[in-house]
Amino acid sequence: MEIVRLTADYELKPFDCGDADLNGFLLNDAKNYAEKKLAFTFILEDEGRIVAYYSLLNDKISKRDTSNAAWRRMKKLFPHQKHFNSYPAIKIGRFAVAKEYEGQGIGRKLMDVIKMRLFAYEVSSAFRFLTVDAYLSAVPFYERNDFKMVLSDDDDEHTRMMYFDIVHL
Numbered sequence: 001m002e003i004v005r006l007t008a009d010y011e012l013k014p015f016d017c018g019d020a021d022l023n024g025f026l027l028n029d030a031k032n033y034a035e036k037k038l039a040f041t042f043i044l045e046d047e048g049r050i051v052a053y054y055s056l057l058n059d060k061i062s063k064r065d066t067s068n069a070a071w072r073r074m075k076k077l078f079p080h081q082k083h084f085n086s087y088p089a090i091k092i093g094r095f096a097v098a099k100e101y102e103g104q105g106i107g108r109k110l111m112d113v114i115k116m117r118l119f120a121y122e123v124s125s126a127f128r129f130l131t132v133d134a135y136l137s138a139v140p141f142y143e144r145n146d147f148k149m150v151l152s153d154d155d156d157e158h159t160r161m162m163y164f165d166i167v168h169l
C-alpha cells in the first residue's frame with residue numbers, strides 16, 4: 001500500500017466508506033479544494049484501489065471557539081509566558097476508510113502515519129495540535145487514537161471538536 005497526494009491528473013476510482021458526504025467530497029470536491037488551496041487530500045492505495053483517504057488544512061484552537069473551562073485546560077499545557085489566545089493546529093478535514101477495509105486496523109495505522117509524517121518531516125510550519133470535527137459515530141475511533149474533546153459539554157448535533165497534542169508522540 002502507498003499514500004499518494006491527490007493531484008488534478010489523478011484518476012479517481014470508486015470509493016465507498018458508507019457516508020455519502022465523505023464519498024462525495026473525494027469524488028467531486030477534493031481536487032477543487034486542492035486547486036483553491038483549501039485542503040490537500042492524500043489517498044491510501046492498494047493495487048490501484050482506494051483503501052482510504054484524508055484531507056489536511058491549517059487550523060488553530062482559539063479561546064474564542066472554546067468555553068472558559070476548556071481554555072483553562074488548554075492553557076495548562078503551556079508555561080505562563082506562552083498563554084496566547086490561540087495555538088496553531090492542523091485539521092484533519094476528512095478521514096475515511098472504504099467499507100470493505102473497515103475494522104482491520106487500517107484507520108489506526110493511517111492515523112499513526114499522519115501523525116508521524118507531520119511530526120517528523122513533512123511540514124516546515126509549526127503546529128501543536130491535530131484537530132478534527134469527529135462524527136459522533138467516529139468519536140470512539142478518535143479516542144482510541146488519543147484524541148481528546150476540546151469541550152467537555154460539546155452538544156453539537158453531528159460532530160465533536162477533538163484534538164491530539166503532537167508533543168505526545
Ligand SMILES: CC(C)(COP(=O)(O)OP(=O)(O)OC[C@H]1O[C@@H](n2cnc3c(N)ncnc32)[C@H](O)[C@@H]1OP(=O)(O)O)[C@@H](O)C(=O)NCCC(=O)NCCS
Nearest residue numbers: 095096097102103104105106107108134135138140141144
Ligand atoms: C471511523 C473509521 C475511520 C475507522 O477506521 P477503521 O479502519 O475501521 O478503524 P480501525 O480498524 O483502525 O480501528 C481502530 C480502533 O478504533 C476502534 N473503532 C473504529 N471505529 C469505531 C467505531 N465506529 N466505534 C467504536 N470503535 C471504533 C476499533 O475498535 C479499534 O480499537 P482497538 O484498537 O482497541 O481494536 C472508518 O470506520 C470510517 O471511515 N467510517 C466511515 C467514515 C467516518 O466516520 N469517518 C470519520 C469522519 S470524522
